[in-house]
Amino acid sequence: MLERTRELEEIQEKLVQKERLAAMGEMAAGLAHEIRNPLSVIRNSIYFLQTVLSGKEKIKVEKHLKIIDQEIDETASIIEELLNFTREVKPELSWTKIDDLIKESLKSLPIPRKIRLAKKLGKDVPRIRLDKVQMRQALKNLITNAVQAMPQGGDLKIGVKVNKRHLVISVSDTGEGISEKNLEKVFQPLFTTRARGIGLGLAITKRLIEANQGEIEVESREGEGATFYLKLPLPSEQIQRGKSN
Incomplete structure (x- = not known):
């Protein structure tokens, strides 16, 4: 009887966890879309600045543009991590x-x-x-x-x-x-x-x-x-x- 109760509790816990992950997945997908769009705009702006700047001006800002680009990569990585966590895992063996x-x-x-x-x-x-x-x-x-x-x-x-x-x-x-x-x-x-x-x-x-x-x-x-x-x-x-x- 105790074993059966534990099994039912485990099944219930898994169902609750699955529902939570599904809800998190919907939220994460929406957030990813909203965040990725401005990140793309920022990255395009970096590219534009790198093409139009020259000489001393380019030397002054190049370091800071690289830092911004690295931070974009870091943010994109966090978004991908969140999406990966909420996706259902189905192995193909x-x-x-x-x-x-x-x-x-x-x-x-x-x-x-x-x-x-x-x-x-x-x-x-x-x-x-x-x-x-x-x-x-x-x-x-x-x-x-x-x-x-x-x-x-x-x-x-x-x-x-x-x-x-x-x-x-x-x-x-x-x-x-x-x-x-x-x-x-x-x-x-x-x-x-x-x-x-x-x-x-x-x-x-x-x-x-x-x-x-x-x-x-x-x-x-x-x-x-x-x-x-x-x-x-x-x-x-x-x-x-x-x-x-």
């Missing part, structure tokens, strides 16, 4: 080679020179079925999060290992770490300790991983960096042990 997925994720991210990158991808890692686009986004979010945690530079380590139940991808940094009181909050929507951003990156990452039947965990001590573990299930019917193409 295909057999995937994990080391290729990691390489593709890194290829599209600029890693600063002051960050030392180390990869340990393991041997005989089986292919598993997942949504490549979603998991690539989840990995990019974790890598970006690690880089942002090390503004003065540090070590970024990405590892892959297989145990009896999971394929585990780890992303580690040597940044400021996460305090004990914040460890339970890092995956909550709108939670952030940083001056910039709206705190949806890790919440989106968690949703993407769970949509692919995976789990995410974090280990950290304040001042000692953090390690995020992305765990993907390895049921026998999902494992394809053939050699990579």
Whole structure:
């Protein structure tokens, strides 16, 4: 009886959450439209100024125009993050080679020179079925999060290992770490300790991983960096042990 009650409560909670996300999605779509239009006008104005200014005038304002352009990119990124969070996650599964997925994720991210990158991808890692686009986004979010945690530079380590139940991808940094009181909050929507951003990156990452039947965990001590573990299930019917193409 208790188990049935818990199941009903979980179903009810999921329905409420789905309704909230749908409402947020409508609001986010409207906001995105209203904000993107003036951003486009500002960007066009920047382009116009860059074409008409010359000589000393251009040198004086060029730096400030670049700052404005960067802020537009930052605002557009926040809008996209909000839209991604409110979209329904429906994975399209295909057999995937994990080391290729990691390489593709890194290829599209600029890693600063002051960050030392180390990869340990393991041997005989089986292919598993997942949504490549979603998991690539989840990995990019974790890598970006690690880089942002090390503004003065540090070590970024990405590892892959297989145990009896999971394929585990780890992303580690040597940044400021996460305090004990914040460890339970890092995956909550709108939670952030940083001056910039709206705190949806890790919440989106968690949703993407769970949509692919995976789990995410974090280990950290304040001042000692953090390690995020992305765990993907390895049921026998999902494992394809053939050699990579």
